Amino acid sequence: MSDPNTAVRTQLARQVAHWTAAAMRLQDLDDLASPSAWNSLERYLGLSIRQHLTMVVEKLKREATFLQTSLNSASSTADILTVRRQLLTFRKRYLRVEATLDFYADAISTRTSTKMAGLLRACDTLAHRSMAQILDQLGKPTPIVLTYIDKGLGASILKAGLRLWDETSLNPVAAIKITRHNLHRPTALIHEAGHQVAHITGWSEELSAALAAGLTDAPAGVAEAWRSWASEIAADAFSFVHTGYASVASLYDVVDGGESIVFRYPPGDPHPVGYLRVLLGVEMCRQFYGAGPWDDLALAWTQQYPLQRASGGTSGQLLRESVPLLPSIVNITLRKPMRSFGGRPLVALINPERVKPETLLALEQQLGAALYTSMHWIWTEALRLLALTGLRKATSVDRTTETIKLQEQWMLRLGGALQAA
Known part of the structure; x- marks a missing residue:
């Protein structure tokens, strides 16, 4: 039987x-992820992710080499204990790096077919375009x-720029999850892109302060509540200026989960x-578009959720x-x-009038089928197409199947999975 130090060193060497x-x-x-999954990404996107993940793994490999060197040079009991601590630290680092890699592997692998890859590439473009329209103006x-x-x-x-699980690298891309039920109505993409814009510009923090200052005459606790919601209000506003009423109808469907959900006010x-x-x-919608289908939506909302059924406590008040x-x-x-926007309001950078229902319907009437089939118009008007098809789904229920087909076809063209006219 070996002595204790030798036994510990043997097991430590095995673990290292x-x-x-x-x-x-x-x-x-x-x-x-399979080569086909990697190839489903636009070249610049795949290259960016590969370069980043390679850098993360190379750093881990250098740490592994250092750990092995420390073990090889360990001679005393104190040295062995030091290597043991280094091993435990390395295990944690490995698992964090693995979590980073697995996140991207899982995300990339959702592009399971030519069709799905095309739809998600279209989503990449829509989200990027929504951010670029404001960030380009801000330099x-x-x-x-x-x-x-x-x-x-x-x-x-x-969000891009946030520290990843490995705790040593920053996320190189804005990684946005879209749910299956909303893939053919992805206005939520624009909401999430709004979070990224707010992160880059500092908009959420500035809006929080503006709400607190603007609601000083509100009853106690109200201004503080709205101030704490600034980041989500900003993202909702970003989605609204890009997609109009479509974003509101989509939001309705997501949060309509019964009274326990709709009236819930969890602190934090x-x-x-x-x-x-x-x-x-x-x-x-009312402030920028006047009367419209959103009025009936609000009527249905308040009819289904009368305020008197909200709790009589803090939430109801x-x-x-x-x-x-x-x-x-x-x-x-x-x-x-907002200082975040160079001293301009959001609507001066992205005019919500461009996605007013009458404007969208006039665009459709003017361009006809070409709006949905011409690559020129799909590329130029991608965000307004998203707003238009979202409007159609919200207001023409009897044409939902037809609208979904149109949406899928122009998105596949945008994503390069269907030949444009």
Whole structure:
């Protein structure tokens, strides 16, 4: 039987060999996602992700080499204990790097077919275009976008520039999840892109302060609540100026989960209470478009969720005190000049009148079928096409199947999976 130090060193050497070999195997990125999945990405996107993941793995490999060197040079009991601590640290680093790689592998692998790859490439373009339209005016670079599909009700984003799980690298792309049920109505993409724009410009923080200052006369606690929701209000506003009423109808479907969901007010949640969030979107439509189908949507919403059924506690009181303030909140959000936007309001950078229903329908009438089949018009008007088909789905229920087919076809053309006319 060996002495204790030798026994410990033997097991330590075995573990170091195991984790070092595991780290080395991570370098083959084609083991994470198939070559066809990688090839489904636009070249610049795939290259950016590959370069970043390669850098992350190379750093881990250098740490593995250092760990092996430390073991080889360890001679005393104290040295062995030091290597043991280094091994435990390395295990944690490995798992974090693995989490980073697996996130991208899972996201890329959702491009399971030519059709799905085309739809998601279209989503990449839509999200990127929505950000570029504002960031170009501010002289700021627009991050690359990787969209992927997943289950659930709502979209989400892992913002470019945030630190990843490996804790040593920054996310090189804006990775946006779109849910399956909304793939053919992806206005939520634009909401998530709004989060990225707010991150780059500092808009959420400025809007938070503006709401607090603009609601000083509100009852106690109301201004603080709205201030805490600024990041989601900003993203909703960003989606509205790009896609108009389509974003509001889509939001309705996501948050319409019954009274326990719609009236819920969990402390610390950055999302406005669902009841107020839908009505805030309606107020945006009313201020910029006047009367329209959003009025019936609001009527249905308040009919299904009468305020008297909200709890009599903090939540119910907050809802009742907030409703009269919605016009002011919309005005602050959309019309107040912001340092983040070079001293201009959001609507001066992205004019929501461009996606007013009458404007969208006039565009469709003017261009006819070419709007949906010509690559020139699809590329030029991609965001307004998203707004238009979203409007059609919200207002022409009897033509839903036809509209979905149109939406899919122009998105596939935008994503390069269907030949344009």
